[in-house]
Amino acid sequence: MATQVARLAAMHSSRTMSRTMSRTVRAVAAQGTLLASQWPPHQSSVLRPVSTSSALANADDAAAADKRTFEIVRLVQKDKPKVLEFLRKFFYHDEPLNTAIGLRPDVRCPTLEEFSLSTFDEGISVGAVAGDGSLVGVCINATLTREEDEENRRECEEGADDVPEDVKALEDPDAKFAQIKRMLSHATAQGDVFGHGPPGLDRLFDIFILSVDSSWRGKGIATKLLDESREIAQADGHRLIRIVCSSFVSALIASRMGYRCIAKLDYKTVLDRKGQRIFPTEPPHDAVTTYVLDI
Ligand SMILES: CC(C)(COP(=O)(O)OP(=O)(O)OC[C@H]1O[C@@H](n2cnc3c(N)ncnc32)[C@H](O)[C@@H]1OP(=O)(O)O)[C@@H](O)C(=O)NCCC(=O)NCCS
Numbered sequence: 001m002a003t004q005v006a007r008l009a010a011m012h013s014s015r016t017m018s019r020t021m022s023r024t025v026r027a028v029a030a031q032g033t034l035l036a037s038q039w040p041p042h043q044s045s046v047l048r049p050v051s052t053s054s055a056l057a058n059a060d061d062a063a064a065a066d067k068r069t070f071e072i073v074r075l076v077q078k079d080k081p082k083v084l085e086f087l088r089k090f091f092y093h094d095e096p097l098n099t100a101i102g103l104r105p106d107v108r109c110p111t112l113e114e115f116s117l118s119t120f121d122e123g124i125s126v127g128a129v130a131g132d133g134s135l136v137g138v139c140i141n142a143t144l145t146r147e148e149d150e151e152n153r154r155e156c157e158e159g160a161d162d163v164p165e166d167v168k169a170l171e172d173p174d175a176k177f178a179q180i181k182r183m184l185s186h187a188t189a190q191g192d193v194f195g196h197g198p199p200g201l202d203r204l205f206d207i208f209i210l211s212v213d214s215s216w217r218g219k220g221i222a223t224k225l226l227d228e229s230r231e232i233a234q235a236d237g238h239r240l241i242r243i244v245c246s247s248f249v250s251a252l253i254a255s256r257m258g259y260r261c262i263a264k265l266d267y268k269t270v271l272d273r274k275g276q277r278i279f280p281t282e283p284p285h286d287a288v289t290t291y292v293l294d295i
Helices: 002-011 014-022 059-068 077-089 096-100 110-116 146-158 173-191 221-235 248-256
Strands: 070-074 126-130 135-145 203-212 240-245 260-266 287-294
Touching: 070 221, 077 110, 077 135, 077 203, 096 173, 110 173, 126 221, 135 146, 135 221, 146 173, 173 240, 173 260, 173 287, 203 221, 221 240, 221 248, 240 248, 248 287
Parallel strands: 203 240
Antiparallel strands: 070 126, 126 135, 135 203, 240 287, 260 287
16 A cells, blocks of 8 residues: 555656656557567657558458557556546456456446556556557556565565455455455565665566457557567666566466566465455466566
8 A cells, every 4th residue: 555655656746747748659560560669759750550451452351450450659648548448448357356356347446446547647658559549458557666665565564464354245346456455565575576686776667557458369469568668668777677467368478578487476375364265366367476577
């Protein structure tokens, strides 16, 4: 919670805001292929997604091809409502932990919504936009300082006994989400992430939320969002990227991209005081894993 509070405070810092506003949209074209990768971006140099329309016989084919294209863009402040709408449609109920605690598309969880967008205004998040202009993927990023990480560690120790009596008795979505936050704090504290960076590291680039439209999965969108995030991290002088993977798939992608696993917490070991699993996740989502990438 304190980490979140610190993040919310950072979100309002004028330095962060001006940095956010000075960023312009960056785009790469796709169809499974990264076509350009220049930094820094400039609004006027935004690339359009590749179209295969020249090879197509009719308008229906052209429309179908257009749907398959996507571009990666830097998300700016005005995109926030669209991102929230997107997360409500997908992430808030199909991320494995959210699914495990029973969040459904019709259930609102205000603390989850606030938490997931708490770093958005740092201006370092990216999205995937389809040919028709719809958002089909988001990667919300954050800067994590050593102080925030230490605060998280302290909070974690203090709240070590904060286990529900009976997880099934938790009705309120916010109360359920509090268990996710508690477990994630515990999992990340386990990793001692700053101990895995270069000496003197005092901040890192954190991949905070990763989500792709369910009808666009398996097309490399998450991989491209992570590629782009790495470039932003590099341009901002970061030396280490962290991703906490609650999903088997994000962990698979991270390991394929050269990230190394520094911590793993099996969901079956997270129990309430009655010995019941707090997160009965669907296989293959068996653990939360923390991965880091040196850059
Ligand atoms: C995780 C997620 C963002 C991945 O997005 P994506 O755009 O489909 O990812 P990519 O296409 O870049 O890569 C997915 C890879 O995982 C593979 N994959 C997907 N589900 C899999 C499964 N159950 N078992 C094995 N491999 C699987 C895909 O086949 C693909 O590999 P390939 O390139 O060899 O075909 C997306 O699944 C998602 O939004 N999930 C729900 C939210 C979530 O869990 N977010 C992560 C929380 S940390």
